[in-house]
Amino acid sequence: MSETEVAVAPHPLLLADGQPAAGAWSLDPALRHLNHGSFGAVPLVxxxxxxxxxxxxxxxxxxxxxxxxxxxxxxxxxxxxxxxxxxxxxxxxxxxxxxxxxxxxxxxxxxxxxxxxxxxxxxxxxxxxxxxxxxxxxxxxxxxxxxxxxxxxxxxxxxxxxxxxxxxxxxxxxxxxxxxxxxxxxxxxxxxxxxxxxxxxxxxxxxxxxxxxxxxxxxxxxxxxxxxxxxxxxxxxxxxxxxxxxxxxxxxxxxxxxxxxxxxxxxxxxxxxxxxxxxxxxxxxVERTWGWSAARRYMDRLADYAAHVIGAAFTRLTGEDSRADVGMPVPGMRLVRLPDGLGRSRIEADALRDRAARELAVEAAFTSFDGIGYLRVSAHVYNTPADYEHFAEKCVPVLGDWAREQHC
The missing domain is CATH 3.40.640.10 (Type I PLP-dependent aspartate aminotransferase-like (Major domain))
Structure with a gap:
């Protein structure tokens, strides 16, 4: 998806009783859980x-x-x-x-x-x-x-x-x-x-x-x-x-x-x-509630939307292209390039993960490859477009400040 294309947010998944999908998990509502890929999340059942x-x-x-x-x-x-x-x-x-x-x-x-x-x-x-x-x-x-x-x-x-x-x-x-x-x-x-x-x-x-x-x-x-x-x-x-x-x-x-x-x-x-x-x-x-095929389609569309929204926010902030050229992309996961100076090694990326959890109330995955830092989007059924819109609006500017700190 190019920067000029319009990203379409998928409709959030719901439970059988019409409640948000997140209601089937015990995840802390005070945090934004945007890193399913690292440790997963176990439903209440x-x-x-x-x-x-x-x-x-x-x-x-x-x-x-x-x-x-x-x-x-x-x-x-x-x-x-x-x-x-x-x-x-x-x-x-x-x-x-x-x-x-x-x-x-x-x-x-x-x-x-x-x-x-x-x-x-x-x-x-x-x-x-x-x-x-x-x-x-x-x-x-x-x-x-x-x-x-x-x-x-x-x-x-x-x-x-x-x-x-x-x-x-x-x-x-x-x-x-x-x-x-x-x-x-x-x-x-x-x-x-x-x-x-x-x-x-x-x-x-x-x-x-x-x-x-x-x-x-x-x-x-x-x-x-x-x-x-x-x-x-x-x-x-x-x-x-x-x-x-x-x-x-x-x-x-x-x-x-x-x-x-x-x-x-x-x-x-x-x-x-x-x-x-x-x-x-x-x-x-998951199979009874949505079906695994439908769940995968939702996760993939949501990850695509998330990468576009967050990437566009980084690009507006830095003036640099935040897209990551991934040769064989996978469903449900995307990379967004971080501003220069952030997450350049595994140790730096892990430190960034910990700081984001403490100071931004966000569980997110930060990774590095070949000296470049990335945000790794990994969406699941309990995530919604609002999760990533929040990250783009509230977290991206702070990450920009943290990047500038590295150059001081």
Whole structure:
């Protein structure tokens, strides 16, 4: 959308009783919650379901824990149906980073010990890859993918780093800092032709993409259900296919260790697994209330509107183009370039996030890439156009002042 086009605000979503969608959450009304993508937000119905499950666990723990593996196996069937995968391929893990750690712990060096990542990778997952490379006596090769790279350019940038010494490729399906897709299907197919396993970090994909594993050509995929899926936090899926999946074990050894994959992930001592069991309540709530397809359309239209309104406000303030050229944009997320001097590194961006929460009463995501700071818009069904109009009117001028402070 160009600066001269008129941005059309979507009509806010409502609950069945006509109340605003936000009424189904317990989010503090004194704050503007504009950063769903980082930690998600759990609807009241799922909070109640998890509380009910915890009460059941505490009433009879000696009954609860022996029965837990069977209940988790049944829950995996429901979650696999949502992701449109085979339940026999899906294990439950606390988050996408944990899923990546499971894979790192399982793999052995077979070639030169090199691991290919990208400069858009999530920091914790990349750190795990670096630790694995040190253990192997190898190294990490970082594919540089320009923010504006289209599918072909991104594919070429990543596959150019795959060689005879490569033992693993780690690539994001949706990047956290830059809110863009990477062509994981094509990259996976290219790596498979060279006999190299691929781990796809799909942390943001469940709920944001309708079929995140369609046309999958990779060995491992891990994604959070507690982000866009709104499940209780600590709920993620690890999907593994092919012979390497038999090497995967949970991070905690327990009595299910000799069970096959993925059953052995269903028994991990006294782990509080109520987040897993309550996850279907969140997914079902969105489906019953609006339908996931309609929810995604709303989130995408709202993110588009938000980026236009906020970007126009920054442009009026600074006289500079605030639009971000993102080569493979994703639904529900957008980038807006910040004024020079703000959020130039991850540490600066995190500090900006914390200051905005304290001083502006806004929960917002600030990110950085290649030395440039961005506001990352990540809209969900409880957000409204008024949230972003408020940010444009009240917060953008203050951020402009903060940028000028950096130059003093």
């Amino acid at each position: 799922a909070q109640a379901r998890q509380a009910q499950l915890r009460a059941e666990m505490e009433r009879a723990p000696v009954v609860w824990f022996p029965e837990l593996p069977g209940r988790l196996a049944a829950t995996r069937v429901e979650l696999a149906d949502f992701l449109r995968v085979d339940a026999g391929d899906l294990a439950l893990v606390p988050n996408a980073s944990a899923g990546a750690s499971v894979v790192y712990n399982a793999l052995a060096r077979h070639r030169g010990g090199e691991i290919v990542v990208t400069d858009h990778g999530y920091g914790a997952v990349t750190m795990g890859a670096e630790r694995l490379a040190r253990r192997w006596g190898g190294r990490v090769r970082t594919a540089r993918v320009p923010l504006g790279a289209d599918e072909d350019e991104a594919y070429e940038a990543v596959t150019a780093e795959i060689g005879e010494a490569t033992d693993l490729v780690v690539v994001d399906q949706i990047t956290s800092a830059t809110a863009r897709r990477l062509p994981v299907e094509r990259i996976g197919a290219a790596a498979r032709r060279q006999g190299v396993p691929v781990l796809v970090d799909g942390a943001h994909s469940p709920g944001l993409l309708g079929t995140p594993l369609a046309d999958a050509t990779y060995d491992f995929w891990t994604g959070n259900l507690h982000k866009w899926g709104c499940a209780p936090r600590g709920t993620a899926a690890l999907v593994a296919r092919g012979p390497l999946r038999d090497l995967l074990h949970p991070l905690i050894d327990s009595w299910g260790a000799q069970d096959p994959y993925p059953d052995r992930f269903d028994q991990q001592g006294t782990l509080d697994a109520t987040s897993y069991l309550a996850a279907p309540a969140s997914l079902d709530f």
